[in-house]
Amino acid sequence: MPDRMTERHRMVATQIEGRGVRDPRVLDAMREVPREAFVDPAHAPQAYADRPLPIGEGQTISQPYIVALMLEAAGIGPRDRVLEVGAGSGYAAAVASRMAAEVRAVERIGPLAEAARERLTGLGYDNVDIRHDDGSNGWPEGGQFDAILVAAAGPGIPDALRGQLAPGGRLVMPVGQRGGAQRLVRLRRTDTGFERDDLGGVAFVPLIGAGGFADPAAPRPAPTGQAAAIARIAEPFAGIDDDFAALFDRFADRRVILLGEASHGTAEFYRARAAITRRLVSRHGFGIIACEADWPDMAVLDRRIRQRPGPLPAEPPFQRFPRWMWRNTEFAALVEWLRHENAGREPEDRAALYGLDLYSLGASIDAVLGYLDRHDPEAARIARDRYGCLTPWADEPAHYGSAVLRRRYDSCEQAVALQCREILQRGIDGDPDSYLDAAQNARLVSAAERYYRVMYQGGAASWNLRDRHMLETLERILAARGPNARAVVWAHNSHIGDARATAMGRDRGELNLGQLCRERFGDEAALIGFGTGAGTVAAADDWGAEMEVMDIRPPLPGSWEALCRETGIPRFVADLARAERLPGDLIERFIGVIYRPESERASHYMEADLPRQFDAWVWFDRSSALEPTSHGGDADPAARADPEDAETYPTGL
Numbered sequence: 001m002p003d004r005m006t007e008r009h010r011m012v013a014t015q016i017e018g019r020g021v022r023d024p025r026v027l028d029a030m031r032e033v034p035r036e037a038f039v040d041p042a043h044a045p046q047a048y049a050d051r052p053l054p055i056g057e058g059q060t061i062s063q064p065y066i067v068a069l070m071l072e073a074a075g076i077g078p079r080d081r082v083l084e085v086g087a088g089s090g091y092a093a094a095v096a097s098r099m100a101a102e103v104r105a106v107e108r109i110g111p112l113a114e115a116a117r118e119r120l121t122g123l124g125y126d127n128v129d130i131r132h133d134d135g136s137n138g139w140p141e142g143g144q145f146d147a148i149l150v151a152a153a154g155p156g157i158p159d160a161l162r163g164q165l166a167p168g169g170r171l172v173m174p175v176g177q178r179g180g181a182q183r184l185v186r187l188r189r190t191d192t193g194f195e196r197d198d199l200g201g202v203a204f205v206p207l208i209g210a211g212g213f214a215d216p217a218a219p220r221p222a223p224t225g226q227a228a229a230i231a232r233i234a235e236p237f238a239g240i241d242d243d244f245a246a247l248f249d250r251f252a253d254r255r256v257i258l259l260g261e262a263s264h265g266t267a268e269f270y271r272a273r274a275a276i277t278r279r280l281v282s283r284h285g286f287g288i289i290a291c292e293a294d295w296p297d298m299a300v301l302d303r304r305i306r307q308r309p310g311p312l313p314a315e316p317p318f319q320r321f322p323r324w325m326w327r328n329t330e331f332a333a334l335v336e337w338l339r340h341e342n343a344g345r346e347p348e349d350r351a352a353l354y355g356l357d358l359y360s361l362g363a364s365i366d367a368v369l370g371y372l373d374r375h376d377p378e379a380a381r382i383a384r385d386r387y388g389c390l391t392p393w394a395d396e397p398a399h400y401g402s403a404v405l406r407r408r409y410d411s412c413e414q415a416v417a418l419q420c421r422e423i424l425q426r427g428i429d430g431d432p433d434s435y436l437d438a439a440q441n442a443r444l445v446s447a448a449e450r451y452y453r454v455m456y457q458g459g460a461a462s463w464n465l466r467d468r469h470m471l472e473t474l475e476r477i478l479a480a481r482g483p484n485a486r487a488v489v490w491a492h493n494s495h496i497g498d499a500r501a502t503a504m505g506r507d508r509g510e511l512n513l514g515q516l517c518r519e520r521f522g523d524e525a526a527l528i529g530f531g532t533g534a535g536t537v538a539a540a541d542d543w544g545a546e547m548e549v550m551d552i553r554p555p556l557p558g559s560w561e562a563l564c565r566e567t568g569i570p571r572f573v574a575d576l577a578r579a580e581r582l583p584g585d586l587i588e589r590f591i592g593v594i595y596r597p598e599s600e601r602a603s604h605y606m607e608a609d610l611p612r613q614f615d616a617w618v619w620f621d622r623s624s625a626l627e628p629t630s631h632g633g634d635a636d637p638a639a640r641a642d643p644e645d646a647e648t649y650p651t652g653l
């Protein structure tokens with residue numbers, strides 16, 4: 001009878017310590033657990049060999065060294081709660097159970113889960129619980145874990161597992177191709193997000209399930225026809241992480257990358273755009289993030305992330321409906337990340353946030369007057385007089401347009417245009433950022449004045465004026481930031497997808513920012529659309545109404561969304577330049593801040609030729625509603641009174 005204990009100690013000394021694993025708690029636990037109890041009796045003589053061994057059902061118990069390496073990387077403490085995905089024989093869970101307070105392990109193959117449970121009970125390891133399930137969803141009702149070990153390789157780190165990692169927690173997982181190149185990755189949850197390190201190349205069986213690869217045994221009809229054409233160019237991804245963001249490196253040499261969204265209330269669209277933006281900023285030198293938001297509101301956030309001085313806002317930004325568009329957990333996390341990223345950079349290299357929209361009549365008037373008050377009180381007095389023409393309408397500017405149209409009020413066009421010209425003629429006065437801000441606000445007053453007048457004329461005029469304003473603003477920002485400046489733009493698909501490829505352009509005479517960027521920047525612009533099939537969305541049923549979490553209806557037959565569903569690929573990026581034989585026009589769904597499921601076909605679908613509309617398309621078969629960080633009227637009066645605290649306004653986004 002061989003002396004298993006001696007073999008075990010030798011294994012630890014040569015295979016584990018000998019390769020550099022030092023954590024004494026890992027070494028002790030490896031010396032304690034009888035590995036021979038976890039392999040088929042026929043393989044017991046090889047239990048301490050330096051390799052994986054079969055455990056049935058086509059699966060293996062991992063090589064001892066990789067188990068030790070992952071446990072050491074996970075830094076498991078005696079009070080920790082641990083989750084293992086891919087319990088297999090139960091061996092790694094058993095070793096972890098000697099180091100932690102509690103271990104939960106999930107195995108997708110029923111007989112393996114059952115056998116592992118019996119072994120652990122037989123050994124009297126009573127702080128381990130094994131469940132038969134898809135572990136790529138984690139252990140959803142198990143709270144958060146201090147360490148998560150994943151013993152199978154996925155295309156990325158599943159979002160569900162990230163969410164179940166406690167603050168300060170560590171997740172260790174192989175990431176890469178099925179049966180191909182894989183890297184062992186460690187993710188640490190920090191106060192501001194996640195930090196990731198690469199622990200080297202590895203080879204694991206695939207993680208199969210919702211957050212991993214498709215089950216090859218599952219009966220699924222292969223997509224045919226047009227869906228097959230999409231499936232051929234689809235590049236699947238699991239989590240929204242840096243691996244996902246790396247799929248967009250192909251566009252990283254462009255000057256302008258426009259990121260769309262099929263609704264204004266889908267968490268995945270924000271999270272995905274944030275991941276892409278972080279990568280473009282941190283690795284590819286993008287320094288401008290320009291959003292479909294009001295300039296003065298974004299300026300407040302910009303001052304925060306670039307630590308620029310500036311006037312304190314009278315109230316927190318983004319008070320206007322629809323607040324959730326920018327006051328949500330996903331965008332707040334990006335703002336914090338930008339602040340953190342910028343803190344280590346010289347002021348001129350800091351990434352900046354800008355608003356491209358023109359709904360800020362009142363705030364822009366205040367901003368111009370504030371600037372002039374600080375620099376030239378006499379000019380401020382004249383400006384006050386000119387802007388006085390618009391003051392009665394600052395809260396309800398749409399009424400101004402109607403009054404002018406009915407000739408009940410004289411147009412303020414001359415007065416605001418004159419004021420704008422004067423500010424522009426002044427030239428830079430002191431800090432260039434403050435001047436850009438004041439000049440842009442003066443232009444905005446002019447643009448908004450015109451916008452509210454043409455709004456009542458009907459047709460495409462006001463839409464076109466708004467998107468032209470967005471392009472001009474983007475061009476000015478690029479010019480102000482120098483010849484190498486590059487921008488990421490966040491706006492709805494209806495602004496970003498080339499209008500000429502949709503019924504907007506062809507039937508309604510509307511142009512948009514995406515089209516204008518292609519005309520202006522040619523191949524230096526990349527237009528990226530985002531779509532979803534089902535789930536929930538944050539939206540209102542009327543303008544100004546309360547935000548609700550609504551169910552999204554399944555896509556209509558004959559839509560791009562129905563075709564994407566038919567591919568059977570839950571999440572993918574499609575590089576549309578590679579598309580062959582895709583249909584021309586199908587209908588495409590556009591959910592804005594308003595969603596009216598009962599009249600969906602008329603209210604939300606429009607003909608579009610997707611491969612001409614976008615350069616790439618990002619698909620989430622299921623998605624969930626954005627989570628607002630606060631509901632209206634939540635300005636903290638104490639913060640308003642105390643300029644020190646007013647700094648914290650944007651954190652309450």
Ligand code: SAM
Pocket residue numbers: 059060061062085086087088089090091092093106107108109112133134135136151152204205206207208209210212
């Ligand atoms: N840690 C195991 C041990 O000590 O024996 C070895 C794990 S083996 C390398 C990988 C395991 O992951 C296989 O048993 C496989 O069935 C399982 N697996 C793959 N995808 C899974 C998923 N989505 N959920 C749970 N287990 C999964």
